[in-house]
Amino acid sequence: MAEDVTGRPVRRRQARGEQRMAQILDAAAAVFARSGYEAATTNAIAAEAGVSPGSLYQFFTGKEAIATALAERFTAQMREAHARAFEGVDASALTLPELLDRVIDPIVAFNIANPGFKALFARPDMPAGLAEAARPIQEALFGRVLGIVADRAPDLAEPERTRTARVLIQVFQAMVPLVTGAPEAERGPLTTELKHVLGRYLAPLTS
Structure with missing residues (x-):
């Protein structure tokens, strides 16, 4: 079809290309979650996406x-989850259970909705490009958790605040796979247990 002066056929091709890229990334997230990054192959991703390997290589090398493209998508979505969890929160004005509900629920929801996230970002041998993409969001998360600890426990010395923030993040990251890997009916109770663990750790420090 010849292009008209509005360029509409060009825009339609661009929209189809963007849709196909999103389709491939969705498929990659599923394959990474199911098989792990190392075992995943481009052929498996293409099959999951319902495209030929040749079509996949039109968009990705x-x-x-x-x-890397999936990591960029996850990073943007995680920033949004962190914004819902932390922005506008007055940690000193909430009870500890209220604070844990406000902060934990959006981040757990993100991890449940994106099972491929851990397959990329929890790897000990994460490629340099992925590590670089993850670093700003990890630093931002640490800063936000450290800020909550400072608000809830203003009398803690700085080294203890830092240590507390790191322990909270590590405990959360260790328990999230238990939640995301559970049957749907068990995820709510396990999330409650996660909050109990963090609350019991925080309570003596913030009382």
Whole structure:
């Protein structure tokens, strides 16, 4: 079809290309979650997406390029989850259970909705490109948790605040796979247990 002066056919091709890229990234997230990054192949991702390997290579040069694009998507979505969790929160004005509900629920929801996230960002051998993409969001998370600890426990010395924030993040990250890997009916109770664990750790420090 010839292009008209509005360029509409061009825009339609661009929209189809963007849709196909999103389709491939969705498929990659599913394959990474199911098989892990190392075992995943571009052929498996193409099959999951319902496209030929040749079509996949029209958009991505290989598995690492797909992973990098997916990491960028996850990072943007995680920033949104962190904004819902932390922005506008007056930690000193909430009870500890209220604070834990406000902060934990959006981040757990993100992890449940994005099972491929851990397959990329929890790898000990994360490629440099992915590590670089993850670093700003990890630093921002640490700063926000440290701010909550400072608000809830203003008498703690700075080294203890830092240590407390790191322990909270590590405990959360260790328990989230238990929640996300559970049957749907168990996720709510396990999330409650996660809050209990963090609350019991925080309560003596913030009383």
